[in-house]
Amino acid sequence: MALAELTPVLSRYLGQAACLQLLNFENLSTLIGSAPTLENKAALVRVAALSLEKYEGLVAEIESTGGNTVDYLEPFAPHIESFQQATRGGDWYEGLVTSYVTAGILDDFFIALAEGLHEGPAARIRELLSGNEGSRIIVEQLSASTASNPRLASRLALWGRRLVGDTLLIARSALAVPENTRPDEARLEPVFTDLIAAHTRRMDDLGLTA
Amino acid sequence: MALAELTPVLSRYLGQAACLQLLNFENLSTLIGSAPTLENKAALVRVAALSLEKYEGLVAEIESTGGNTVDYLEPFAPHIESFQQATRGGDWYEGLVTSYVTAGILDDFFIALAEGLHEGPAARIRELLSGNEGSRIIVEQLSASTASNPRLASRLALWGRRLVGDTLLIARSALAVPENTRPDEARLEPVFTDLIAAHTRRMDDLGLTA
Numbered sequence: 451m452a453l454a455e456l457t458p459v460l461s462r463y464l465g466q467a468a469c470l471q472l473l474n475f476e477n478l479s480t481l482i483g484s485a486p487t488l489e490n491k492a493a494l495v496r497v498a499a500l501s502l503e504k505y506e507g508l509v510a511e512i513e514s515t516g517g518n519t520v521d522y523l524e525p526f527a528p529h530i531e532s533f534q535q536a537t538r539g540g541d542w543y544e545g546l547v548t549s550y551v552t553a554g555i556l557d558d559f560f561i562a563l564a565e566g567l568h569e570g571p572a573a574r575i576r577e578l579l580s581g582n583e584g585s586r587i588i589v590e591q592l593s594a595s596t597a598s599n600p601r602l603a604s605r606l607a608l609w610g611r612r613l614v615g616d617t618l619l620i621a622r623s624a625l626a627v628p629e630n631t632r633p634d635e636a637r638l639e640p641v642f643t644d645l646i647a648a649h650t651r652r653m654d655d656l657g658l659t660a
Numbered sequence: 661m662a663l664a665e666l667t668p669v670l671s672r673y674l675g676q677a678a679c680l681q682l683l684n685f686e687n688l689s690t691l692i693g694s695a696p697t698l699e700n701k702a703a704l705v706r707v708a709a710l711s712l713e714k715y716e717g718l719v720a721e722i723e724s725t726g727g728n729t730v731d732y733l734e735p736f737a738p739h740i741e742s743f744q745q746a747t748r749g750g751d752w753y754e755g756l757v758t759s760y761v762t763a764g765i766l767d768d769f770f771i772a773l774a775e776g777l778h779e780g781p782a783a784r785i786r787e788l789l790s791g792n793e794g795s796r797i798i799v800e801q802l803s804a805s806t807a808s809n810p811r812l813a814s815r816l817a818l819w820g821r822r823l824v825g826d827t828l829l830i831a832r833s834a835l836a837v838p839e840n841t842r843p844d845e846a847r848l849e850p851v852f853t854d855l856i857a858a859h860t861r862r863m864d865d866l867g868l869t870a
Contacts, residue, residue: 472705479689488737489730495682498689499712506709520699527698
């Protein structure tokens with residue numbers, strides 16, 4: 451992977467990563483409110499808590515640079531809000547797939563992108579973002595439903611495919627591309643190939659075809 | 661205070677306290693999604709995280725008794741859902757006052773009610789529920805708006821008053837009253853007087869009349 455040259459400065463990296471993590475937490479919160487059963491609800495509270503830990507870890511990094519969280523997040527909020535609109539699921543199941551797919555790809559992406567940061571924050575951020583207990587719980591919550599309901603499974607597989615495009619676009623928008631230039635697509639390709647391969651494995655874990 | 665005789669068994673105590681804490685977390689999550697500014701949003705994420713810590717602390721107590729969280733919460737969910745409906749604010753500000761007022765009174769109440777539990781869990785639960793950093797942040801977020809907008813202040817004061825009745829009712833419903841008996845009102849009165857006095861101080865902190 452050759453992302454180091456396209457890694458934005460730390461403030462920009464942290465602002466975007468924290469803003470996206472906050473979005474994931476918001477999405478999960480909505481799903482807690484509309485969970486079909488109390489068991490689903492209790493499980494999703496745990497997933498939301500894990501997302502919140504990631505967000506708060508990123509905020510701790512912002513604060514340790516002497517930065518103000520709101521100032522760091524503000525520039526990315528409108529773009530990320532459009533992303534939220536575009537990836538909003540039509541029901542609880544689609545919403546859960548949205549969190550699973552987008553957070554899965556974006557955590558992987560920001561882990562790869564950390565390559566170009568100083569080793570101190572890079573190591574802490576990689577450690578922070580690589581926790582995947584939340585994904586494991588979502589698989590547990592969804593796979594019984596997809597296994598017993600083939601129509602639901604095919605609808606969610608379709609939804610998962612739709613999410614990939616928007617998620618990769620928001621990932622690309624986080625790259626630091628000098629003005630009036632374009633990133634070298636050939637060098638980016640392996641990165642995106644890896645992201646999609648990991649996404650495909652995650653869809654497999656759900657029993658869905660990517 | 662003479663609540664010890666009316667303290668329910670530990671499983672019932674924990675089920676109700678956790679279910680109410682989960683409701684507060686859900687309410688806060690909704691407010692994060694509809695926060696007027698990113699600064700409000702970032703502040704409320706912190707409040708939600710603190711509520712989540714209380715919920716997870718109660719869940720840890722449930723698990724340490726060998727209990728299943730969903731089984732403990734289930735009996736109280738319908739009643740607490742009605743409470744949620746009855747206390748849902750008409751806008752973001754009222755919603756925030758709902759969280760502030762109801763969580764304030766109920767945390768105080770469950771701290772008092774812990775009197776009748778074994779000293780081990782009682783001490784841990786008192787410590788857990790007495791954190792009031794969340795209230796402090798809400799005051800910070802609301803008091804500028806109430807100070808500069810007298811109409812908003814009087815509307816929120818009115819809303820705060822409306823919440824007290826429903827909140828005290830849900831508190832009363834948590835008491836273990838033997839069937840075909842009624843609690844001794846004269847002995848309960850000091851408890852409810854204390855709860856209301858603390859509520860009045862909290863409304864003062866917001867610059868609102870209780």
